[in-house]
Amino acid sequence: xxxxxxxxxxxxxxxxxxxxxxxxxxxxxxxxxxxxxxxxxxxxxxxxxxxxxxxxxxxxxxxxxxxxxxxxxxxxxxxxxxxxxxxxxxxxxxxxxxxxxxxxxxxxxxxxxxxxxxxxxxxxxxxxxxxxxxxxxxxxxxxxxxxxxxxxxxxxxxxxxxxxxxxxxxxxxxxxxxxxxxxxxxxxxxxxxxxxxxxxxxxxxxxxxxxxxxxxxxxxxxxxxxxxxxxxxxxxxxxxxxxxxxxxxxxxxxxxxxxxxxxxxxxxxxxxxxxxxxxxxxxxxxxxxxxxxxxxxxxxxxxxxxxxxxxxxxxxxxxxxxxxxxxxxxxxxxx
Amino acid sequence: xxxxxxxxxxxxxxxxxxxxxxxxxxxxxxxxxxxxxxxxxxxxxxxxxxxxxxxxxxxxxxxxxxxxxxxxxxxxxxxxxxxxxxxxxxxxxxxxxxxxxxxxxxxxxxxxxxxxxxxxxxxxxxxxxxxxxxxxxxxxxxxxxxxxxxxxxxxxxxxxxxxxxxxxxxxxxxxxxxxxxxxxxxxxxxxxxxxxxxxxxxxxxxxxxxxxxxxxxxxxxxxxxxxxxxxxxxxxxxxxxxxxxxxxxxxxxxxxxxxxxxxxxxxxxxxxxxxxxxxxxxxxxxxxxxxxxxxxxxxxxxxxxxxxxxxxxxxxxxxxxxxxxxxxxxxxxxxxxxxxxxxxxxxxxxxxxxxxxxxxxxxxxxxxxxxxxxxxx
Numbered sequence: 064x065x066x067x068x069x070x071x072x073x074x075x076x077x078x079x080x081x082x083x084x085x086x087x088x089x090x091x092x093x094x095x096x097x098x099x100x101x102x103x104x105x106x107x108x109x110x111x112x113x114x115x116x117x118x119x120x121x122x123x124x125x126x127x128x129x130x131x132x133x134x135x136x137x138x139x140x141x142x143x144x145x146x147x148x149x150x151x152x153x154x155x156x157x158x159x160x161x162x163x164x165x166x167x168x169x170x171x172x173x174x175x176x177x178x179x180x181x182x183x184x185x186x187x188x189x190x191x192x193x194x195x196x197x198x199x200x201x202x203x204x205x206x207x208x209x210x211x212x213x214x215x216x217x218x219x220x221x222x223x224x225x226x227x228x229x230x231x232x233x234x235x236x237x238x239x240x241x242x243x244x245x246x247x248x249x250x251x252x253x254x255x256x257x258x259x260x261x262x263x264x265x266x267x268x269x270x271x272x273x274x275x276x277x278x279x280x281x282x283x284x285x286x287x288x289x290x291x292x293x294x295x296x297x298x299x300x301x302x303x304x305x306x307x308x309x310x311x312x313x314x315x316x317x318x319x320x321x322x323x324x325x326x327x328x329x330x331x332x333x334x335x336x337x338x339x340x341x342x343x344x345x346x347x348x349x350x351x352x353x354x355x356x357x358x359x360x361x362x363x364x365x366x367x368x369x370x371x372x373x374x375x376x377x378x379x380x381x382x383x384x385x386x387x388x389x390x391x392x393x394x395x396x397x398x
Numbered sequence: 399x400x401x402x403x404x405x406x407x408x409x410x411x412x413x414x415x416x417x418x419x420x421x422x423x424x425x426x427x428x429x430x431x432x433x434x435x436x437x438x439x440x441x442x443x444x445x446x447x448x449x450x451x452x453x454x455x456x457x458x459x460x461x462x463x464x465x466x467x468x469x470x471x472x473x474x475x476x477x478x479x480x481x482x483x484x485x486x487x488x489x490x491x492x493x494x495x496x497x498x499x500x501x502x503x504x505x506x507x508x509x510x511x512x513x514x515x516x517x518x519x520x521x522x523x524x525x526x527x528x529x530x531x532x533x534x535x536x537x538x539x540x541x542x543x544x545x546x547x548x549x550x551x552x553x554x555x556x557x558x559x560x561x562x563x564x565x566x567x568x569x570x571x572x573x574x575x576x577x578x579x580x581x582x583x584x585x586x587x588x589x590x591x592x593x594x595x596x597x598x599x600x601x602x603x604x605x606x607x608x609x610x611x612x613x614x615x616x617x618x619x620x621x622x623x624x625x626x627x628x629x630x631x632x633x634x635x636x637x638x639x640x641x642x643x644x645x646x647x648x649x650x651x652x653x654x655x656x657x658x659x660x661x662x663x664x665x666x667x668x669x670x671x672x673x674x675x676x677x678x679x680x681x682x683x684x685x686x687x688x689x690x691x692x693x694x695x696x697x698x699x700x701x702x703x704x705x706x707x708x709x710x711x712x713x714x715x716x717x718x719x720x721x722x723x724x725x726x727x728x729x730x731x732x733x734x735x736x737x738x739x740x741x742x743x744x745x746x747x748x749x750x751x752x753x754x755x756x757x758x759x760x761x762x763x764x765x766x767x768x769x770x771x772x773x774x775x
Contacts, residue, residue, distance in 0.1 A: 142602040143572075144594070217622050241563050243623055245608050328570040328609030330602050339608050349611050352480075353473035353571035355599050356498065360479075 117371070124365030126358050135365060141330040143355045150362035152369055154332045158247065158340040159370065161333065162322065163315040165251035166258060170311060173255070174262035175304065179292055181263075182270040194267060201260035209321035212253040217325065220244035220252070225337060240337040248336040250326040254318055258311035265310065269303030270296055302385045309381035313374060319344040343370040442725055445470040446477015446490035447574050448613040449631040450700045453512055453742050454490065457733050461725065473612065475572020475598050481506060481703045484711055487722050489703040492574025493598045494680035507676035507706050507756050510699040511729050513666050513685065513743035515657040516578045517635045517696070518645040519620050520627040522560060528553040530648035531586020531695070537627060538566045538583065539590060540606040545625065553648070562625035569616055570609035572598040578698040579629045582686050617642065632657050633741045649695040650687050657694045663743045665693035673749065676756025677706060697743070702726065709763040719762040726757050727769055 127135060127150060138151015177197065181190055221244030228248075229238045238248075273296045281295035297304070327339020328349055341349075343366050351363045444454060444467065451471035458467040472480075474491035481489030482503040494508060518529050522545065533549050536542045542550070546559035569576045577598045584591040594601040600609065608623075610616040613634045620628040621642055635644045635657075646654040655661050665688035674680055685697040704726065705711070708719040730753040734744040745753070760767050 140602075143599040144597045144601045145603075213618060213622060221624070241565075243565055243608075245619065245623060323611060324615070328611070329607075330609075331605075349570040349609070353476040353573075354479070355475055355572050355597075357502075 117368075120364055120368040120371065124361050124368055126361035127365040128361075130358060131362075135362070136369075139332060141362075143359045148356075148358050150359065152343075152362075152366050154330055155341050155343040155346050155366055156369065156373070157332050158326065159316055159342040159344070159373070161336075161340070162247060162251045162254055162326070162342055163312055165248070165336070166254035166315045167308065167312055169252065169255035170259045170262060170315075171308060174259045174307075174311070175266055177259075178263045178266035178270055179296075181267050183288065183292060183296070194264075197260050197263050197267075199260075201264060204320075205257065205318060206320040206324075208253055208257050209324035212249065212321055212325045216253060217244040217249060220249045225249075229337065237336050239335045242337055245325060245327045245339060246337050247326060247333045247340045250322045250340075250342075251336075253321050253325055254315045257318060257321060258315050261314055262307045262311040265307035266300070266304050269300040269307070272303075273299045301388050305381065305385050305388065309377060309384075312377060316342075316370070316374060316377070317344055319348045323348045343367065343373075442467045442488070442722060443470075443486045444468070444477075444488045444490055444702075445472055445480040445486045446703075447471070447474045447492050447700055449474075449492045449514055449516075449575050449633075449698075450490055450512055450742070451613070452633050452637070453737060453740050456736050456740060457729060460736060461728055461733065466721070467725070471612065473569075473571050474574030474577070478503075478572075478703065481705075484705075487704070487711075488726075490700065491703060492698050492700040493572075493577035494683060494701060495703070496681060497679070500679070503703075505677070505706050505710060506703050507760070508674075508678075508680045509676060509702045509704065509726065509730070509753050509756050510673075510745065510749055511702045511726075511753070512734075512737055512745065513662065513697060513699045514741070515632040515662040515665075515694050515697050515743075516575055516582075516629055517632055517657045518627060518629055518647065519617065519635050519638075519642045520645060521620050521622075521624055522562065522643060525557065525560070525643060527557070527643070527645045528648065528654040529645045531582055534647075535583040535587035535590040537564055538568070538604070538607075539594070540566070540604055543606070553654075560625075565623050565626040566607035567610055567616060567619050567623070567626050567628040568600040568607060569613075570600070570611050573600075574598065574698075574700065575613060575616075575629060575631060576600055578686075578696065581684065582696045585686055632662065636741055647695050649691075649693055650689055651691045651693075653691055655692060655694045657696075659738050659741055659743065661692055661694035662697045662741075663738075664688070664690050665695070665697040666699075666743050667746060668693050669697075670746075670748070671699075673752045676752075676759060699749075702729070704760070706759060707761050707763065708767070709761075714762065716762050716765060716767070719760070719767045723757060723760055723767045723769055726760075727754070730754065730757070 131138065131150060135150065135152055137153060138149065139153045140149045140151050141154060142149045181194055181197075185193060221242055225238070225242030225244060225248065229242055232238050240246075277295045277299055278291055281291040286294060322342050323345040326341060326345055328341055328345060329339035330341055330346070333340035347363055347367055347370075350359065351367075354360050354363065448471040451469065454467075454469040454471070458469060461467055469490075470476075470486075474493050477486075477489035477491045478493075478495060478499055480486040482499070490511075492514075495503070495506065500506065518534060520527070527550070529550075530553060533553060536547070536549060543564055545562050545564055551557075551559055577596060580590075580594065580601075581596040584594075584596045594604070608619060610619040610628070613630045616628045616630050617634050617638055620626045621638065621640060635642060644657070646656045649655050665685055668690040669685045669688040671683050671685060674683070680701070683699065685699060687695050688697065704722065708714050708722065711718075730745065730750050734750070737744045758769065
């Protein structure tokens with residue numbers, strides 16, 4: 064580029080000073096200061112709010128921390144009826160991770176499949192309505208999913224799906240126990256359905272943002288629809304799809320009402336997918352405001368803190384993943 | 399254009415100012431009382447027991463035309479917590495305060511406001527079953543896993559019990575209903591008493607079964623799980639949409655008694671518990687296993703928890719104290735007429751007069767709180 068522009072710093076030559084009217088002069092006009100003040104206050108208040116939440120959780124969990132220290136992290140027993148009370152978080156961490164992982168396993172192919180269908184294969188008249196329908200699914204309150212799960216999915220699971228799984232996959236040990244329809248598996252399936260719209264909607268937007276030239280390039284080389292999708296579209300949209308997945312995972316880990324209604328609320332490590340369990344979120348829902356004393360309340364808050372840490376870790380891992388994908392050579396994409 | 403905007407602004411201002419000054423408050427001037435300052439618009443907030451929630455909700459509609467009361471059915475332990483942390487005007491619990499809970503909330507009065515029965519409900523359509531405490535404890539501690547076990551068969555001669563698996567369903571969190579039920583099992587089964595005892599939290603090391611939140615959650619889970627058994631308040635069992643099987647329970651006289659308003663009421667009358675002072679220790683007050691031939695054995699009082707000295711709330715004025723005292727007075731007198739239609743037991747005269755003594759002992763700082771009973775409208 065021969066013509067220096069004001070907008071790129073590298074283009075400034077050393078002997079030509081920057082235009083004083085546009086750069087480097089501090090802003091003093093009071094409307095600007097006012098605007099700066101308001102925006103800064105709003106921005107910092109969000110940060111302050113987040114820090115306040117962490118502070119409250121840490122402060123609230125002090126009794127539990129004094130009583131159990133780090134053993135809370137690997138304690139397998141949660142017993143408010145024991146004397147003295149014993150609280151350990153392992154059953155809920157396991158419950159949270161297992162339900163979210165299964166939910167993701169079920170939701171990801173469904174969501175990606177429908178996102179690809181909606182961007183490439185669906186007839187044009189279907190794309191709008193079907194896309195809107197998927198987005199509408201995301202707006203259904205989770206308690207409704209819970210009710211639907213309890214009254215429709217639960218009996219169907221108990222009478223049809225789970226007996227079959229037990230019969231054909233029972234040898235793996237994953238599906239041992241009595242199929243009752245109120246268990247880790249049912250909760251995971253309903254969770255999967257709840258996170259499909261989130262993953263699908265964002266993946267669809269990302270896939271739709273793939274430049275036409277990419278697709279045409281693949282098609283002109285004689286690629287089939289599947290090959291175009293695989294070679295030209297998914298790599299380009301990869302970081303967006305990962306982002307969508309992490310968002311879905313986050314929702315699955317934090318989901319409360321539907322899980323509380325379906326998981327069986329047993330404060331133990333689930334022995335199979337057909338046994339009851341408890342996630343950290345459902346533990347908080349059932350025991351934070353309804354417990355036997357300050358130590359239990361404190362332990363529930365500490366579990367909440369651990370959920371926060373897990374969510375944070377997942378986010379960090381996601382960022383690293385996106386960053387790695389981009390640096391290895393994906394494409395630009397919506398995040 | 400500017401004129402229109404100005405008019406709109408003026409109108410909005412007038413409405414806002416007028417609203418905050420109470421111009422549009424028709425209610426404050428229309429209520430009538432028996433000769434004392436009437437309660438203002440203040441909302442009374444209660445929280446706690448799901449067992450008594452249907453009655454509280456009904457009271458909210460009959461007391462002061464429903465304008466004055468909100469009740470959050472979060473569970474008995476939640477009620478105790480809420481009153482301890484002073485986030486509500488009153489708590490409600492079916493489990494009396496423990497020693498530690500009274501220590502954490504000094505100056506709290508325990509006022510029985512109703513009584514109810516806790517019944518075993520189960521999902522075996524078409525089976526009318528008899529239970530006793532011993533059989534129930536064997537079912538709920540997980541030692542019996544299918545419905546056709548011999549101890550249950552002995553109580554139900556002539557019934558061909560199914561081989562369905564038993565799924566016991568208990569309550570999650572701290573529950574007064576759990577407290578009543580585990581208290582009954584402790585009385586009836588020595589092994590239960592030794593191992594688990596009575597508690598508002600379900601014993602966490604019993605294997606098998608599920609937890610459900612609230613009496614309502616317990617009911618839905620039993621209704622949707624074949625072979626399930628649970629325990630709920632009588633009101634929930636008899637008002638269950640879609641119905642649910644309710645078992646009879648053997649009482650100390652040896653009879654299998656079906657819970658209804660007659661059998662729970664006679665249990666309340668016959669057990670005639672010794673009542674401590676409102677500020678006293680209620681932990682061992684019990685209506686379980688009343689001695690009459692037709693008394694339902696799992697009957698319980700349910701309590702309202704309030705501060706004796708209402709200056710405990712920094713936000714309270716004498717007027718708000720009066721509102722709460724009026725409400726308490728109303729529920730133990732006029733409000734008792736609403737109990738029986740909802741399958742709750744109206745209090746006996748003895749309990750009512752003990753309650754009124756407690757309510758009259760409530761103060762606001764050093765001032766006594768004048769009682770004024772509103773006209774029931």
